Amino acid sequence: MNITDSSAVRPCTSCQMCAAVCPHEAISIQLDDDGFYRPRVDEARCVDCNLCTKVCYRFDPAPRRTATSDLEKIPLLAATAQDKTLLDETTSGGIADLLARELIAEGYTCIGVRYADEDCRAEHVIAKTAEECTAFRGSKYIQAYSLPAFRHLVNHCREERFAVFGTPCQIYAIARFLELRRLRDRCVLVDLFCHGCPSLHVWTKYSQEVKQLIHKPHFDRVDFRSKVKGWGYFYVVVVVVDGIKAFISSPRKDEFYTLFFSDQVLNEACSTCIARSTLSYADIRLGDFWGRKYATDMQGVSAVAAVTRKGQELMETIRPALSRCDRQEWETFLPWQSYGRDYHPDHTLRRTMLDLLKTPSVPLRSAVKAFYRHQTMPQRLKRFAKQMLFYFPPKWVAIIKSRIG
Ligand SMILES: Cc1cc2nc3c(=O)[nH]c(=O)nc-3n(C[C@H](O)[C@H](O)[C@H](O)COP(=O)(O)OP(=O)(O)OC[C@H]3O[C@@H](n4cnc5c(N)ncnc54)[C@H](O)[C@@H]3O)c2cc1C
Missing domain, CATH: 3.40.640 (Aspartate Aminotransferase; domain 2)
Incomplete structure (x- = not known):
């Protein structure tokens, strides 16, 4: 029995410990088509020692829960x-x-x-x-x-x-x-x-598009959530090249975080x-x-x-x-927090978005548009209200948040 066994009770988390523990290095880690790390087993090397499944979340009948x-x-x-x-x-x-x-x-x-x-x-x-x-x-x-x-x-x-x-x-x-x-x-x-x-295709596309925009082949540093506008402004990505902030994303329409928080991908x-x-x-x-x-x-x-x-x-x-x-x-x-909560992605929408993300010629905004098209009227209104909020100075936004949560 190894990590590919059909008795798994849950999906793969991409943690990669199955490959790390394998004494025969029979498991490699590869990105799948949808942009997630997955184990691949070389059956010729596998001796069925079962160690990979013993550390794996997919095979654990009862992970310990905190009451x-x-x-x-x-x-x-x-x-x-x-x-x-x-x-x-x-x-x-x-x-x-x-x-x-x-x-x-x-x-x-x-x-x-x-x-x-x-x-x-x-x-x-x-x-x-x-x-x-x-x-x-x-x-x-x-x-x-x-x-x-x-x-x-x-x-x-x-x-x-x-x-x-x-x-x-x-x-x-x-x-x-x-x-x-x-x-x-x-x-x-x-x-x-x-x-x-999220799927790694989200970040790959995002970084490629930013590099094209700023005409730079590489980033020296990436702050995935910079505090340039304060701690609460986590829609901001700052990319530093040659010591200067070469790109600061708009907190109103950052495509990476829109997809991250869509919970679809x-x-x-x-x-x-x-x-x-x-x-x-x-x-x-x-x-x-x-x-x-x-x-x-x-x-x-x-x-x-x-x-x-x-x-x-x-x-x-x-x-x-x-x-x-x-x-x-x-x-x-x-x-x-997301602690104790499940997400309920729409399976058809998820497939559409993942297909768009894996197609090299398709820009990131196409996946964002597919997500927006799928939103209900109340969801669209909430999004609009949030975007309006970012026109106020950061300190005001913080005060509004402290009142309404
Ligand atoms: C994918 C992801 C999702 C998160 N979601 C939430 C959330 O929903 N709610 C929440 O309150 N906090 C979340 N966090 C944690 C939060 O962003 C901060 O890391 C945390 O508050 C600690 O902040 P800090 O200032 O002490 O450390 P930081 O300086 O921010 O240090 C981050 C630490 O996390 C480790 N780290 C960084 N990136 C990764 C990664 N990709 N995978 C594993 N470890 C990493 C680093 O080694 C470092 O030790 C998330 C973090 C990650 C990586």
């Missing part, structure tokens, strides 16, 4: 780093970076995600120094290519202590592998409150992801503290679920570097 009563026992913190430069370069309160640096100082090898423009992708890489962790700053809202870094963890987890930052589905699979090896206590796992990952597994809606695998989960409470904050506030004792100790250790660290109630935060 609401247990959730209340997990400290939820609203936290912000003191360092202003760090806040400028990170997505919410800069906590991931402080944790990574602390973990490096404690002797852990960190695995986090950087953006690699030469391959037009995000990828997990190994960091052994604080300096190397700088590339992890900022969320890249696409599925990372993770196989080499995860394989390094699998091969070295007995002699090295690892701290891994990743999406809930990736952290789920790593936790299961470490539990199988009885090494879970040696590692620190940090995951994210996660909306999901996310990985199939994202629609019903259980890993997103449980806190049973990570030591810490990080997110944006959306909701009314911090809506007028322009620098960024992280939501930190300090799940395990190790997670709580780490938060205590980095506390001197924080300008804010307030314990908050879950109900001030959770209603603004």
